[in-house]
Amino acid sequence: MIGPDPFPLSSPPGPQVRPVHDPFHGDLLEVSMGPHHPSTHGVFRMMVTLDGETVVKLKPVFGYLHRNHEKIGENTSYLGSMPYTDRLDYLCSMTNNWAYALAVEKLAGQAVPERAEYLRVILAELTRLLNHTCLAGFLLQDCGASGTPLMYAFREREKILDLFESLSGSRMMCNYQRFGGCRVDPPAGWLEAARTVAGNYGQFLDEYEALLTGNEILMARTQGVGVLPGPLAVSAGVTGPMLRAAGVAYDLRKVDGYGVYPRFEFRVPLGAHGDTYDRYMVRVLEMRESIGILRQALRDIPGGPIMDPKARLRGFRAKPGEVYSRIEGPKGEIGFYLISEGGPNPYRYRVRPPSLINLTILEDLCLGQSIADTVVILGSIDIVLGEVDR
Amino acid sequence: METLEQIRDRLLARFPGSAVALIVNLGPAAQHSLLVDGSHGRAVAEFLRDDPALRLEFCSNMSGVDWPAREVVETAVVAAPDPAGGPPRSVEQKVKRLVPGYLEAVYHLFSIELRHGPVVLRLRTANRTDQVTLPSLTPVWRSCEFQEREAFDLFGIIFEGHPDLRRILMWDEFKDHPMRKDYVEPDDYEWEPTPHGDVLAKARKHYPAGAGAPAAAQGEPRP
DSSP states (O other), rough: SSSSSOOOOOOOSSOOOEEOTTTOOOEEEEEOOOSSEEEGGGEEEEEEEETTTTTEEEEEEEEETTTOOOHHHHHHHHHHGGGHHHOOOOTTTHHHHHHHHHHHHHTTTTTOOOHHHHHHHHHHHHHHHHHHHHHHHHHHHHHHOOOOHHHHHHHHHHHHHHHHHHHOOSOOOOOOOTTTSSOOOOTTTTHHHHHHHHHHHHHHHHHHHHHHHHHHHHHHHHHSSSSSOOOHHTTTTTTTTHHHHHHHOOHHHTTTOTTGGGGOOOOOOOOSSSSHHHHHHHHHHHHHHHHHHHHHHHHHHOOSSBBBBTTOOTOOOOOOOEEEEEEEEESSSSEEEEEESSSOOOOOEEEOOHHHHHHHHHHHHTTBBBBHHHHHHHHHOOHHHHHHHO | OHHHHHHHHHHHSTTTOOOEEEOOOSSSSSOOEEEEEEHHHHHHHHHHHTTTTTTOEEEEEEEEEEEEOEEEEEEEEEEEEESSSSSSSSOOOOOEEEEEOOOEEEEEEEEETTTTTEEEEEEOOSOSSSEEEOOTTTTOOOOHHHHHHHHHHHHHOEEOOOOOOOOOOSSSOSSSSSTTTTTTOSSTTTTTOOOHHHHHHHHHSSSTTEEEEEEEGGOOOOO
């Protein structure tokens, strides 16, 4: 297996599947999964070496969607990068907007009015609902439950997207946050509609969980699969629901307390085993907490302006300095590292992509598992390739 | 958490001969950073991770930064002799100074156990051309694995001791480092030599310019 090949092939190996001869253990098989594979959630490729059906090596290959987002950010004005952040993790444009707006606000020392802070929390929690619902649907799809769970998830997602559309004009590429507030005040009746969506979401979750959480096939496919130990998760920089499923209580909404999160009462669900089932369960429980935050935020949201009157958008410049700022996105810690030299563009614009860094442990999770499990494990990591490749 | 000055003093006491400096951030965020020399980078990182008062076990973000050589104008006070024979006067003089370029690796460290951070750690290369090696901190924090590969790919920093240093976002045959400030985009990313260019070059040799060359031969091969 390891070392020089005792029986070299007479013909050169093909690019896709290469048998590696070994007289005792049979052949190893190298399979290229992706980049165009329905289970890879985009153009992502795994070079998997298999012994029978067991994974003995796995190397992720990135870059198929690379457009050098960071270079674009350095050649664009501060405000001009805002719509580009929508395209990072295109399921969670609202949290990407918030992470970037918060970084620029810290860089420039910009204050945000209260109403905008509440709106940001509402939008971030709606995004979390949306993302986790989609994840649950995709995870079940990856397990082979073709269609039904995903369509249930997408039905609910559509209601949140309708809210986003009536607020920002766009379903997915919202481009809504600004440095010092939000772009427009919600239209009449929007908060009422949001209350209805948030109020009905618990019922949907009950229905969804009745269908799935106790499902024997889901348990068989996910329990004990892809176990991530807590210390490895911390060392590998894994964040978000994956880290908490590994039993590490680290939620930036609690730790950093950015925005107005310290005013809300919510719990941080933790997993006990760190397996794929825990990662599914933590997300479902997080959705229930998000509904609670939404209820509190929609009850307490004050009136008033939505933009700081001193905020400057066009011709925005920040004093020389740098900042690293992060928020708890649905997929994990999304951070922005900005260096300003005083010019109209950031000197350095760096995105800390949770999807990419959560993939660091993909090989560790998949070793010793079967090839069918890699699909489920990858699904439970929750990646969006727009963010992985940037 | 202790202040960065205290951490710096402890590092200097713990690693004699190391050069640890404090870089002050003048912006409103005031996230100051520790600049560590490359030869002690790995040991300092391990110390920051394992020290019981710091426990910076979570390296959240790793980023490359390119700083090309630049001219800074500094005001210096110099003594100028008085032509009238009096005592020399002190005159303000603007002095141009060339700051040599370097590449920088910036690490943002947090402690999950003690809930503090960020501590910003910076390592700098000697220049931007031939001495671009820094110690890899992937053995200290696994989270740097892909991020250091990205800095290698896009900035050209070579991380010594990285287990798998390959390009990550650009393709393997790519030559340049796109995130550098002096990077020039090619006109056509997908250009590759074809026999067509050779044919045109041959035709140009056979029909020198102005000798009634056929129209097709005057076409320029693409660069």
